[in-house]
Amino acid sequence: EVQLVQSGAEVKKPGESLKISCKGSGYSFTSYWIGWVRQMPGKGLEWMGIIYPGDSDTRYSPSFQGQVTISADKSISTAYLQWSSLKASDTAMYYCARLVPPRNAFDIWGQGTMVTVSS
Amino acid sequence: QSVLTQPPSVSGAPGQRVTISCTGSSSNIGAGYEVHWYQQRPGTAPKLLIYGNSNRPSGVPDRFSGSKSGTSASLALTGLQAEDEADYYCQSYDSSLSYSKVFGGGTKVTVL
Numbered sequence: 001e002v003q004l005v006q007s008g009a010e011v012k013k014p015g016e017s018l019k020i021s022c023k024g025s026g027y028s029f030t031s032y033w034i035g036w037v038r039q040m041p042g043k044g045l046e047w048m049g050i051i052y053p054g055d056s057d058t059r060y061s062p063s064f065q066g067q068v069t070i071s072a073d074k075s076i077s078t079a080y081l082q083w084s085s086l087k088a089s090d091t092a093m094y095y096c097a098r099l100v101p102p103r104n105a106f107d108i109w110g111q112g113t114m115v116t117v118s119s
Numbered sequence: 120q121s122v123l124t125q126p127p128s129v130s131g132a133p134g135q136r137v138t139i140s141c142t143g144s145s146s147n148i149g150a151g152y153e154v155h156w157y158q159q160r161p162g163t164a165p166k167l168l169i170y171g172n173s174n175r176p177s178g179v180p181d182r183f184s185g186s187k188s189g190t191s192a193s194l195a196l197t198g199l200q201a202e203d204e205a206d207y208y209c210q211s212y213d214s215s216l217s218y219s220k221v222f223g224g225g226t227k228v229t230v231l
Contacts, residue, residue, distance in 0.1 A: 035220070037165075037222075044121065044206075044208065044222060044224045044225040045157075045159075045208050045210075045222040046222065047219060047220040059217075061216070062217055062219065095164055097165075100170075103153055103155070103174070104153075104212075105153075105155040105171070105210070106155070106157070107176065109166070109167075110164065
């Protein structure tokens with residue numbers, strides 16, 4: 001079964017760092033782009049960026065460039081999203097999703113990781 | 120403010136047909152980029168519903184259909200069922216935003 005499994009919910013304080021993960025299985029992880037999508041409470045979906053695990057080529061949405069870092073470790077089929085200094089406004093659900101060519105739609109989604117930033 | 124504009128909500132009685140519009144511009148839908156649609160039921164991750172403007176992934180009922188014309192796209196739900204109550208999002212590319220993937224603001228479908 002093709003699936004993406006994300007790490008569990010996190011509760012952090014402002015200023016702390018965080019790295020969440022997304023592990024792929026059931027397919028060739030290095031052959032598909034993985035994207036990250038933010039959903040703030042009660043709001044819509046926002047595309048953050050994508051990474052190609054085969055060579056770690058990464059693209060960011062202008063809205064998130066410099067705010068987060070996307071990376072991947074192909075040896076363990078895992079993509080990451082990290083923050084160096086969290087803000088309360090980073091409180092949201094974060095989804096990873098696989099981009100399937102050639103139409104480049106997100107066909108497989110992780111279950112989501114809820115990140116809560118509060119003092 | 121989303122690059123792709125969707126109505127906040129639509130509603131219909133069971134068995135009826137509803138449509139959701141997704142309006143873009145010459146830098147995204149109007150430039151020929153394809154539109155995809157996702158369904159998100161409460162408390163769950165989004166699910167791909169339509170890809171490449173009008174194609175259904177395996178397992179998606181043919182009650183769902185997509186179309187595109189000019190700078191807009193539409194998702195039609197026919198024979199509305201209670202399980203269709205969810206949020207629906209369109210998605211495309213935008214060449215004015217470093218070729219970013221962009222989502223519409225989402226539309227809440229309510230089954231009366």
